[in-house]
Amino acid sequence: MASNPFAHVVTKVCGPPSAADYGADKLLRAVVWGAAAVILLLVTYIVFELGRQAFPAMLSFGPEFLYSTTWDVQAKQFGILPEIWGTLYSSLLALLLGGVLGVAIAIFLTQDFLDHRVSNVFRTIVEMLAAIPSVVYGLWGIYVLIPLIRPGANWLHDSLGWFPFFGTSLSGPGMAPAALVLAVMILPTVAAISVDAFKRVPYKVKEAAYGMGTTRWEAILKVMLPSASSGILAALVLGFGRALGETMALAMLIGNSNQISLSLFAPANTLASLLASSFPEAGPIEVQALMYAALALLAITLLVNVFGLWIMKAATRKFEGR
């Protein structure tokens, strides 16, 4: 009875960490190290597996695969130039439109145009645009967008048909509806990263411009835009990367036709939608060719994304010094 009745409590609260505590600490460190290593292994494994599967096709079709234009399963001739063209062309068109809209929205949200509540409404709208799945955009494109733009597209073709962009009529799916939907889909990405870019410009900079007597738009165009330019460039590059890999909406809207055309109303194809539409029914040799195409898509998107992230890093360093 002489012993301290609180002894067990005291040693429990104030004692040094027990061997078990040290053990748990070591264990946690090992486990989280492993979890972080998983992502390295995953990326390595993805590249290795795609490369391994594509290797037979790379041997048999060689680099010619990348610049020939026929995709004929019977004749075992495979080339993805039309798909590379379609991927780049649709993404560029989408970037042109989605980029302008995205940057405009970023300006709209950050340059004090709006009352706090209204700007929250627009922010929610942009976030919801990002949340709607690709297939739903595809469905909407088929039953709303294509019928909507068809009369205008065909009028453009009839009256300005000599112009290469309007060289064919829009009979259903085609480049224009695909690029429009793609623009809507990359708009949130571009807007969100551009908003961050504008927010990173110190407030002093804008104050200084107003102090010189600029109007609001002179401040935006001559001071804010150049200051945020590297961040906006990153937004555009990452938006472009997003557009390159987008699959379902394009598979539903672009018409999956193996041709190279400048016309906005002609059906075309992209690498991702080639994979989506041909893979499920492909025989063993076509699967190898598709794996080669997947590797090409991986290479293009990785390049664009790494470039975008690199610009973003440089842009962040500009104002935050890290």
Place this chain on the structure above:
Amino acid sequence: MTGTISEAVLEQDLASMPQLQGSMFEGRGLRSRLYTGITWLLAILASLPLFSVLYMLIAKGGARINWETLTALPPSAFEFGGGIGPAIVGTAVMVGIGAAISIPIGILAAIYLAEIDPHTKLAQTARFLAKVLTGFPSILAGVFVYAALVVAMKSYSAWAGGIALAVLMLPTVILTAEEALKQVPQKMKDAAYGMGCTRAQVIGKVTLPTGIPGVMTGVLLAVAGAAGESAPLLFTALFSTYYINGWEGLGEPTSSLSILIYNFSGMPYDNQIELAWTASLVLVLIILVFNILARVLGRQKY
């Protein structure tokens, strides 16, 4: 007398002074207004698709929302009625598999990145690769899992679909969880260290409990994104017109809402197209619920 003189001087001064007040309709002011107008127009133009999509979902998809549609099997070509029951279950199961794999790994990796060793080569590389993977085309996740798993198992399966979704969820979970854990005030952690805690104890008793709302925000956003994915399921889970049949059913082709929408959208039958709209409405509602939950949790700040 003095007053009138000074007033006259003042008027002279004013007349000789440059006009400093901007006018609404003078060149620069007018241009500024014009640009503002254009920006409003662009912002409204950008939000039109959202309202159009929502209107169509409610008008076309809302008509068929009832218990039968939500539970019945999908119809075959010339059949009337039918529903999207197996697709709802399939989506839930595959997103569940994806979440069960990606959330633990993602949070543990985030602990390493935010707490244990933020500046090592491993941490920097992992962070960079996670960012690169957020821009990874979702169809390639499907191709990868097809090559790595479907070929080996010789069957399309819910497992393969779930793993493909996990590949896409992992980077989102890692990056948002890392941000959330970094937000936990250093003072709180220092206080715990001051009490003699080990790293593991600080993380388990202070960092994780404090940062968990932010971590959950990222998790919910990843789940919402995965629910809407279709490209990775296209040739991993394929499609099925029946409910998943117990544990063994996970090894067989499985239906999902997004693939049902894709398959039915191109069919020439009104019944299937109506069901595609209904499935879209259900899918968007599921995604919105997760998004709203994420926002509510994300709002809590300490």
